[in-house]
Amino acid sequence: MMPTMDGDAWRPSVYRVARVVREFEEVVTLTLRPEGGNRPAFMPGQFNMLYAFGVGEAAISICGEDEGQGGFVHTIRRVGAVSHALASVSEGDAVGLRGPFGKGWPLSEAERGDIVFVAGGLGLAPLRPAIEHVLQHRSHYRRVTLLFGTRNPHTMLFESDFGRWRRGAEVDAVVTVDQADAAWRGSVGAVPALVPRATFDPKETMAMVCGPEVMMRFAVASLRDAGVPAESIHVSMERNMKCAIGLCGRCQYGQDFICRDGPVMRYDRVASRFSIREI
């Protein structure tokens, strides 16, 4: 059972901005603490609706918890009016928050097997709490691989986390970039091309994929080529959301609502819709 918000799902609670980290370019990470009371529990992969007062609301994945302080961490890219307002807040400002909503990553199902995380760009944000969960329960899992694709070495999200994740070979984390100069010593190319290079037992693997949908289609194809069953692949879908509780239909995806039945969905259950461009 996924944690859900307490009380009125329509009414935002007030959170204060405790910390603002400018990641790069148009991307910021906000630490939000509730003004009074405790934040609700969440599962990695769930999202909150963040409200920039006077501007509007947007669905933003939870990318971490504010350790010991009872807050949420969210990473936001400026793309529209709401995300621009949210990415422009300062420490001490107030924002509204409803959530958490939706279904998260199948971390319990993945126990006793290998895990392959495939992330592209800001798609790493919803996977970050899943990676942290796996590290906290490392003995429950076998090989853990993170394949991360980003635009260039200057757009490395959560760069400081990578060192910690790799320490003691807890996670085999590989980064590939689209563009680099000769000083870059890592991989260059699309992230799906890393799948055949990774070591995992395909029949005993749970794959969790998040990123732009085109990237996810290619990543899923690479995972299938490598022998990972369709039912062992999970993707995090993204559509515009409004109510976040499966009522308004804004995020309808075939017979599902992404806000209620996703955002994390088992690939075999959405495979027939994955390439339908009209939805």
Place this chain on the structure above:
Amino acid sequence: MNTIEASLRDHPLFADLEDAMLRQVARCARTRHFDAGQYLFREGGPADAFFLVRQGLVALEAHAPGGVAILFSTLGTGEIVGASWLVPPYRWMFDARASTATHVISVDAACLRSQFETDHDLGYALMTRFLPAFVKRLHATRLQMFDLYGGPTS
């Protein structure tokens, strides 16, 4: 099975190649090592070999004016480096530089092409291995060109 045949058999490209064909390829092959920073080949040079990466990472680069290298792809363990040896005029179009210490199997192109001429079955068997690898690389390159990570995904 000698050492070079065993090394070829370990490479994913030749894992299921018939033994007799593997021996034919082995006659044109040798193992090589490149230190980090050393070039496997340079743009404009004769495409007289291709390389199967056993371990390491190879960067493919183009050069902009002023000597600035543009790194556009890396190829790692289990992959094949070099396609220009297959098509005339058999000249490298880019530089290939070892990003890390890299162990490869180097296959002499003229030797293998002459075997293709006399044994079309060998040529067909190898083309059915090379072509999927190159088409997948073409698809990956197209994906890379989309600049996918500039949009909203959070």
